[in-house]
Amino acid sequence: MRLPTLRRRSAPTEVGGLVRVDRRTKNLTKRLRPGEIAVIHHSDLDRVSAEALVLAQPGGVVNAVQSVSGRYPNLGPQILLDADIPLIDDVGEAAMTRLHEGDRVRLEEGRLLDPQGRVVAEGVRMTPERLAGQLAAARVGLADQIEAFADNTMTYLRAEKELLLEGVGVPEIRTQIEGRQVLIVVRGYDYRSDLDALRSYISEYKPLLMGVDGGADALLEAGYKPDLIIGDMDSCSDRVLRSGAELVVHAYPDGRAPGLERLTRLGLTGVRFPALGTSEDAAMLLADSKGAQLLVAVGTHASLVEFLDKGRAGMASTFLTRLRVGPKLVDAKGVSRIYHSQIKTWHLILLIASALLALITAMLMTDLGSAVGSLVLARIRDVLYWLKELFT
Structure with missing residues (x-):
């Protein structure tokens, strides 16, 4: 960032x-x-x-x-x-x-x-x-942390293999994701600059906007309204929760969902999604299970150092989740580097010139246009005659 x-x-x-x-x-x-x-x-x-x-x-x-x-x-x-x-x-x-x-x-x-x-x-x-x-x-003890990370990865795989491999437990939602591109926003690494770099992409492809906890506020701050908000609901503002987006509460594996209590106090309702991993993992699994065509991730964790820097054993789930969604997942930094708007500046200039030519032609075909055209030509001849006299 x-x-x-x-x-x-x-x-x-x-x-x-x-x-x-x-x-x-x-x-x-x-x-x-x-x-x-x-x-x-x-x-x-x-x-x-x-x-x-x-x-x-x-x-x-x-x-x-x-x-x-x-x-x-x-x-x-x-x-x-x-x-x-x-x-x-x-x-x-x-x-x-x-x-x-x-x-x-x-x-x-x-x-x-x-x-x-x-x-x-x-x-x-x-x-x-x-x-x-x-x-x-x-740095000397980094090898021990990598070993612990690997152990946590296997623990998560054993505990959540049905959800991870078969999508068992993914809730039903009303938001239509099938066949759409989904932009998943986490208020994490470089999220502001990534969102700014993706403005052309968002404008042209209009992906479904999914905010993960505070990522929903990040979308709102950037001028976008989230379509779906998922997370513990502890980091988003009341304003964004009331924005009209569908709410999916990330719950503990045993079904407890403290975030639902907050929604109830606000007079809102949400869908419960029990999962062991992080909320960004739940967002990716939800979008993938519902048939998303492409997942573009903003502010998520992409490298081993970032996983360790998060400081959670549960970050091992993010590693496996990324393996699950596979080629569908693209980091926002990659999109901003390879994507360029299909509308070029010279396209716009050519379009404006064509429109002006068509307008002038249409005007000349009318009586008023013909009269105006004759007047303009007469003025041009006057100017040319004046220039000729000036230099001779």
């Missing part, structure tokens, strides 16, 4: 501001304002969360736990440092209860100070050198 151009500054040794506290980073970024201090609890800070923090432009980020645990070389901390946002790491669990929304603190190296100068929490100020060392150590 291409982040907005920010005015780079040399990272100050001391910054201060109001505190925003939340264990869920994606919830915190919704209310975080520029210059405020984000207090998070996010082990192995991933790229998507870090990019959301950068967009909010906080004065600093304080993590109660380690931003790099050593499991694998995660991408988030580097994004914060590149944006010159101070990162205070591993200040301890107590900070989540000791700090409250609206408190004012000052960051001084690795310490959080209250307005009276007392130390509220203390951790480690992340520097490029310290981060480079942590990431180098994390």
Whole structure:
């Protein structure tokens, strides 16, 4: 995702501001304002969360736990440092209860100070050198994470083989997908730039628009109305849920669906889809099972590093889901690189010229047009005569 151009500054040794506290980073970024201090609890800070923090432009980020645990070389901390946002790491669990929304603190190296100068929490100020060392150590253990990923993949295959191989359990929906191209939007990696690059494709082919949780809001922000929304319903706004799209609630394998409770409170109804994997997997399986001609994915996870960066054992399901849908699935980046609108600029110029020629011809065939044409020709002759006299 291409982040907005920010005015780079040399990272100050001391910054201060109001505190925003939340264990869920994606919830915190919704209310975080520029210059405020984000207090998070996010082990192995991933790229998507870090990019959301950068967009909010906080004065600093304080993590109660380690931003790099050593499991694998995660991408988030580097994004914060590149944006010159101070990162205070591993200040301890107590900070989540000791700090409250609206408190004012000052960051001084690795310490959080209250307005009276007392130390509220203390951790480690992340520097490029310290981060480079942590990431180098994390790369050593990457093989163990790949092995664990493979084990999780086999576990998922055993648990969901009927759904994965035969489509058993896919719910009935009213939205017609058979034979259509489907654009699946997840609010993940590079989703804004991908959607922008696909505008010509969307305008010309008019694919069915499927938003996965917050991806539905991403479609709305880009000026599109989603046809179908699928997910836990915890990351989409009330506005998009009320947009008229069909709602499919991703439920636990045992049938529990907390998202249905939210829909009920809003006076809405949804279809339940029990599945073990992630919501983006459920979206792909639903579209494929209902006969989609092509799946174009925006913001989804495509590489092994991205699967690990998500930090979920359930990401193994995404690997198998992509094998299931096979050649139907195209990443948005690939579409934007190979697709070009079939309407060229010279086509439009030729069309306009042809229309003008036809209009002029039609006008000349009428009495009024003939009179106007004779008048124009007379004026042209006058101009030519005047030019001739001028130079002779």
